[in-house]
Amino acid sequence: xxxxxxxxxxxxxxxxxxxxxxxxxxxxxxxxxxxxxxxxxxxxxxxxxxxxxxxxxxxxxxxxxxxxxxxxxxxxxxxxxxxxxxxxxxxxxxxxxxxxxxxxxxxxxxxxxxxxxxxxxxxxxxxxxxxxxxxxxxxxxxxxxxxxxxx
Numbered sequence: 001x002x003x004x005x006x007x008x009x010x011x012x013x014x015x016x017x018x019x020x021x022x023x024x025x026x027x028x029x030x031x032x033x034x035x036x037x038x039x040x041x042x043x044x045x046x047x048x049x050x051x052x053x054x055x056x057x058x059x060x061x062x063x064x065x066x067x068x069x070x071x072x073x074x075x076x077x078x079x080x081x082x083x084x085x086x087x088x089x090x091x092x093x094x095x096x097x098x099x100x101x102x103x104x105x106x107x108x109x110x111x112x113x114x115x116x117x118x119x120x121x122x123x124x125x126x127x128x129x130x131x132x133x134x135x136x137x138x139x140x141x142x143x144x145x146x147x148x149x150x151x
Contacts, residue, residue: 025064025075026097029087030139033061033080039138040065040076043117044099054079086140096134096142103147104131110145 030036033051040046046065054062060081066074076097087093101107107124111133114121122134132146 022073024072025066025077026094027077027079028094028139028141029081029084030078031080031082031084032138033063033078035138036078036080037063040078043114043119046074046076049075096144098132098144098146101145101147107131107133107145107147 037048041048047068047070049064049066049068049070051061051063054060057079060079062077062079064070064075064077066076089095101110104124111121111124114133114135119135125132125134129149130147132144134142134144136142
């Protein structure tokens with residue numbers, strides 16, 4: 001037999017070594033971290049996990065919010081830049097971010113609670129796979145609260 005007639009056995013497929021394991025955190029820019037803290041900690045109930053400085057820009061404050069343990073996937077950080085121009089929506093920007101609530105009853109309770117705290121809230125939207133409401137934080141970031149997906 002010639003070498004051309006012998007074909008090597010196919011190599012066993014190696015398991016993928018790199019894979020995403022979930023969302024770690026989101027970061028947003030705000031004008032006033034004290035005002036942001038009043039909203040995310042005092043109104044939404046997130047824990048202030050860490051208050052410090054931005055490692056990449058030590059002149060800027062950086063606060064981390066999430067669950068009390070600072071678990072990746074619950075984290076959102078905010079960098080304070082008081083003199084930065086207002087953002088405009090468009091390609092390359094983030095439209096909104098969403099937090100999960102347990103169900104439709106809790107979503108209704110959040111809607112009432114936010115209204116009682118002076119936050120303008122959308123009507124409750126029934127989507128094919130979940131329900132949600134929308135509102136804005138003090139810097140204008142659009143936030144959604146949504147129920148689990150119906151699968």
